[in-house]
Amino acid sequence: MSFLDMDERILEIAARVEVVYSPLVDLKEFPADVDVTIVEGGVSSEEDLHKIRMVRSRTKLLIALGDCAVTSNVPGMRNTFKVDDVMKRAYFENADLKQQVPSDVIPKLLPRTRPVHEVVPVDVFLPGCPPPADVIFGALVSLLDGTTPDLSGTRFGR
Numbered sequence: 001m002s003f004l005d006m007d008e009r010i011l012e013i014a015a016r017v018e019v020v021y022s023p024l025v026d027l028k029e030f031p032a033d034v035d036v037t038i039v040e041g042g043v044s045s046e047e048d049l050h051k052i053r054m055v056r057s058r059t060k061l062l063i064a065l066g067d068c069a070v071t072s073n074v075p076g077m078r079n080t081f082k083v084d085d086v087m088k089r090a091y092f093e094n095a096d097l098k099q100q101v102p103s104d105v106i107p108k109l110l111p112r113t114r115p116v117h118e119v120v121p122v123d124v125f126l127p128g129c130p131p132p133a134d135v136i137f138g139a140l141v142s143l144l145d146g147t148t149p150d151l152s153g154t155r156f157g158r
């Protein structure tokens with residue numbers, strides 16, 4: 001949503017980039033030789049881990065966007081519990097019907113949710129929940145201009 005909060009400035013960014021992979025792009029496979037990838041969310045499952053390693057291997061500069069990616073934040077709230085207890089809570093105690101753990105539709109959870117930089121190198125951190133739109137815009141413009149992003153608008157800069 002912070003992306004959309006850039007309002008008309010998003011057009012300025014769009015004119016200077018080619019979006020090759022996103023939920024809005026109908027491409028199933030993450031392409032090779034990507035210049036910049038922006039990742040949201042923590043690394044919670046074996047599928048997440050596989051995906052972020054693949055993404056890292058195919059991108060030159062990786063941005064961790066938002067507290068969930070930077071610190072594990074909300075998905076990391078489960079980290080004080082065992083995976084079995086989390087699953088039991090979600091699929092048995094909180095379910096009125098069909099109390100069972102789905103075995104083939106959800107990826108296997110890791111023992112704890114990890115921030116992105118714990119599993120692959122991250123080049124730029126944009127914290128915040130959500131990150132301020134001005135910071136996202138400024139960082140993207142800086143990268144497009146070939147300069148170092150100014151993160152003073154984030155709490156890292158304070």
Ligand code: SF4
Pocket residue numbers: 040041065066067068069073074128129130131
């Ligand atoms: S807004 Fe906050 S909770 Fe939602 S994905 Fe971003 S960092 Fe996580």
